[in-house]
Amino acid sequence: xxxxxxxxxxxxxGGDASPPPPPVSLSPPPPAAxxxGGDxxxxxxxxxxxxxxxxxxxxxxxxxxxxxxxxESPTGACWEDSEQYFWADMVGALEKMAxxxxxxxxxxxxxxxxxxxxxxxxxxxxxxxxTMQETIQYDACDENNWSEQSALDMVSAKGGxxxxxxxxxxxxxxxxxxxxxxxxxxxxxxxxxTGETVPPEEVQCAVxxxxxxxxxxxxxWYGAPxxxxxxxxxxxxxxxRWDVSGWCPTQGTSWNQAEEWAAPFGSMARGSIxxxxxxxxxxxxxxxxxxxxxxxxxxxxxxxxGTGDACLLDGTCCLDKDNQRAGSWRSxxxxxxxxxxxxxxxxxxARTDVEGCxxxxxxxxxxxxxxxxxxxxxxAGKKAAQRGKDALxxxxxxxxxxxxxxxxxxxxxxxxxxxxxxxxxxQPYDVRGERYLDVLRAxxxxxxxxxxxxxxxxxxxxxxxxxxxxxxxxxxxxxxxxNGEIHAWEERRMNFKHIWGVLxxxxxxxxxSLLLQ
Numbered sequence: 462x463x464x465x466x467x468x469x470x471x472x473x474x475g476g477d478a479s480p481p482p483p484p485v486s487l488s489p490p491p492p493a494a495x496x497x498g499g500d501x502x503x504x505x506x507x508x509x510x511x512x513x514x515x516x517x518x519x520x521x522x523x524x525x526x527x528x529x530x531x532x533e534s535p536t537g538a539c540w541e542d543s544e545q546y547f548w549a550d551m552v553g554a555l556e557k558m559a560x561x562x563x564x565x566x567x568x569x570x571x572x573x574x575x576x577x578x579x580x581x582x583x584x585x586x587x588x589x590x591x592t593m594q595e596t597i598q599y600d601a602c603d604e605n606n607w608s609e610q611s612a613l614d615m616v617s618a619k620g621g622x623x624x625x626x627x628x629x630x631x632x633x634x635x636x637x638x639x640x641x642x643x644x645x646x647x648x649x650x651x652x653x654x655t656g657e658t659v660p661p662e663e664v665q666c667a668v669x670x671x672x673x674x675x676x677x678x679x680x681x682w683y684g685a686p687x688x689x690x691x692x693x694x695x696x697x698x699x700x701x702r703w704d705v706s707g708w709c710p711t712q713g714t715s716w717n718q719a720e721e722w723a724a725p726f727g728s729m730a731r732g733s734i735x736x737x738x739x740x741x742x743x744x745x746x747x748x749x750x751x752x753x754x755x756x757x758x759x760x761x762x763x764x765x766x767g768t769g770d771a772c773l774l775d776g777t778c779c780l781d782k783d784n785q786r787a788g789s790w791r792s793x794x795x796x797x798x799x800x801x802x803x804x805x806x807x808x809x810x811a812r813t814d815v816e817g818c819x820x821x822x823x824x825x826x827x828x829x830x831x832x833x834x835x836x837x838x839x840x841a842g843k844k845a846a847q848r849g850k851d852a853l854x855x856x857x858x859x860x861x862x863x864x865x866x867x868x869x870x871x872x873x874x875x876x877x878x879x880x881x882x883x884x885x886x887x888q889p890y891d892v893r894g895e896r897y898l899d900v901l902r903a904x905x906x907x908x909x910x911x912x913x914x915x916x917x918x919x920x921x922x923x924x925x926x927x928x929x930x931x932x933x934x935x936x937x938x939x940x941x942x943x944n945g946e947i948h949a950w951e952e953r954r955m956n957f958k959h960i961w962g963v964l965x966x967x968x969x970x971x972x973x974s975l976l977l978q
Contacts, residue, residue, distance in 0.1 A: 643830020
């Protein structure tokens with residue numbers, strides 16, 4: 462489940478001007494401290510250690526995996542290699558965040574004046590344990606349409622309007638949320654680099670009603686909903702809903718396919734003919750594009766057409782994604798509603814369209830909403846460059862193209878956006894006297910025992926519920942923040958134990974000997 466508050470975002474980076482030569486000294490100068498109190502020597506050592514190991518293979522659940530599968534389950538029955546998340550991309554993003562940082566904040570890798578990066582490895586393990594639960598196991602970069610019956614029941618239980626199952630309007634918000642309502646605080650956004658407060662309208666992205674975006678990724682189980690998309694009402698007047706039933710031919714060709722479509726599509730396997738990924742139409746025959754030149758127009762033309770060979774050849778079904786095996790769009794009178802919980806700070810009335818609904822979650826920890834994408838742009842993207850900052854991604858306009866996070870041209874961005882959230886929401890977390898960095902240091906100093914769940918439980922509460930001591934799902938107890946129970950806390954613990962087993966051999970020699978003892 463997504464956290465009740467949107468994962469925020471912010472970013473800068475260091476310049477590349479060469480410093481003057483140091484004065485002659487009989488002893489080397491102390492290492493330069495990073496802005497957040499971390500150490501450049503420790504950060505560089507951490508990145509070097511991660512780069513030198515054999516790349517870890519992130520894994521996704523098989524479409525046939527049972528609900529009981531977890532990170533400790535046999536690979537053959539449950540897991541296969543991820544196609545979205547790769548070790549080298551993660552290390553590349555981490556290097557930027559640990560050694561250069563954004564808006565004066567860096568990934569905490571070591572204590573000031575120390576090259577001992579044990580705390581950095583533990584910090585990374587806590588981060589990866591969350592991403593493995595939130596996105597990697599589903600191989601999701603873009604948010605999936607997960608508005609199934611159980612999600613609708615949760616909204617109903619809170620007095621909201623459940624809406625339809627798998628509506629296209631889920632792009633506007635799921636579980637009663639409104640993603641474009643995730644605006645920046647009225648009091649402004651703190652620039653950690655200058656200490657000044659920036660007006661919200663200077664940071665957050667403006668909602669463009671004419672924007673058209675199609676998600677890069679979507680769920681792959683049999684009949685699963687296709688990618689989320691947004692488009693103006695002039696293009697998609699009423700949002701349809703997804704029906705998971707039916708059958709779409711994927712193997713071989715139709716008897717008259719060569720007569721209907723010019724080469725090469727006349728002889729291609731039918732499952733290879735589709736819209737996407739994202740806005741691509743490279744896998745769509747020209748004969749289909751003549752009447753439906755993009756995915757939103759195809760959606761409108763495919764509503765209530767069902768599935769099968771005949772409508773596929775007509776270009777009105779089974780073209781929503783690669784190897785589509787089932788599912789089609791269905792209409793609702795007046796448009797299909799998403800769930801609504803107006804009493805939420807980020808809720809709204811139900812939507813029956815997808816206009817301006819381009820701000821769904823993306824990346825390793827699902828960056829969501831106009832404020833978060835705006836922060837990425839203001840501190841690390843095109844707007845940072847326009848402000849004269851040494852932007853990490855000066856050519857990326859996260860407001861004009863929020864989908865950049867998941868585009869293959871920017872493989873580090875899906876990790877970078879998650880680390881950006883980590884730097885801005887997890888590392889500085891300090892609520893009711895409990896600080897994440899204190900818990901992180903204590904876990905390392907107390908022996909780095911993976912059966913000590915203090916670190917992963919703290920991080921799980923912050924990421925999943927915005928609250929370090931939120932109650933565990935299924936156990937209950939006091940809910941100090943009122944944000945609900947931590948979802949999949951046991952799985953997050955197992956993820957942490959697993960990934961710590963991967964990372965701990967990289968510990969500096971002294972720390973490793975202590976761990977073995």
